[in-house]
Amino acid sequence: MSDIIIREARVEDAAALAQIERECFSDPWSLDSLLTSLASPLYYTRAAEADGRIEAYLIASLVLGEGELLRIAVRPGNRARGIGRALADAMIRDNPGITPWRLDVRESNYAARKLYEAIGFKPVIRRRGFYEKPREDGIMMMLEG
Ligand SMILES: CC(C)(COP(=O)(O)OP(=O)(O)OC[C@H]1O[C@@H](n2cnc3c(N)ncnc32)[C@H](O)[C@@H]1OP(=O)(O)O)[C@@H](O)C(=O)NCCC(=O)NCCS
Known part of the structure; x- marks a missing residue:
């Protein structure tokens, strides 16, 4: 795999993200939910791309100075290579004023x-x-800034 580039995820990426959702989650977000978050200024959205293909993405909401990590997923073939960490680090680094961050995770995950x-x-x-x-x-x- 060539170098990973992290960039903003946009409305045009919704179909690619929906495909990864189906690969990674038993309760995938719909295309409509993805489109809503990708179009809204209240969401921080990033895609990790290699050779023009999206391999991973992250979606967080930013409301009233607080952040919530809502979705992070890496295609199964590209896990354990630091991509998830790179996306999460970018989220924190790119939003220095946000605190606290929160998220929910399955106990078994x-x-x-x-x-x-x-x-x-x-x-x-x-x-x-x-x-x-x-x-x-x-x-x-939770993560306090
Ligand atoms: C969770 C997920 C995003 C991690 O992405 P990733 O790119 O594989 O993770 P990274 O390679 O960046 O790993 C970062 C750190 O996470 C931890 N980690 C990641 N995968 C791990 C595993 N299988 N076992 C133990 N620790 C793991 C380690 O601490 C790792 O740091 P290290 O490599 O220095 O030990 C990925 O497994 C995924 O997409 N899972 C399916 C979707 C999902 O469950 N999303 C989260 C919903 S809450």
Whole structure:
């Protein structure tokens, strides 16, 4: 794989992101949800591209000075190469005034929890039955700036 370029994710990228959603999540976001977030100034959206193909992306909301990491996904063939970390680091670096950051993660999602802990997120609340398909507890994590 050639070098990864991180750039803004735009409305034109919605179909590519929807494809990755289907590859990575049991409860993928719809094309409409992706289009809404990609079109809104209240969202921070980034795509990681190699050879003109999107390999990963991140979507966060930025509202009233607080941030929420809503979606991060790396195509299965490109995991464990630092791409998820690069996207999350860019999110923090590009939004210096935002605090706190928060997110929800499935309890069983070990890779994602490790990534978030590596960046400095700490678990704060267990949310019983927060997820469907399959039903599972969520862990809310926060990062104070
Ligand atoms: C979670 C996800 C985004 C991580 O992306 P990635 O590019 O594979 O992660 P990175 O290579 O950047 O790894 C960064 C850090 O995360 C942790 N990590 C990532 N994958 C891991 C794994 N399988 N096991 C343990 N730790 C892992 C490590 O701390 C790693 O740092 P290190 O390599 O220095 O040890 C990716 O696994 C993914 O897309 N999963 C499916 C979608 C998903 O679950 N998204 C999150 C929803 S909350």
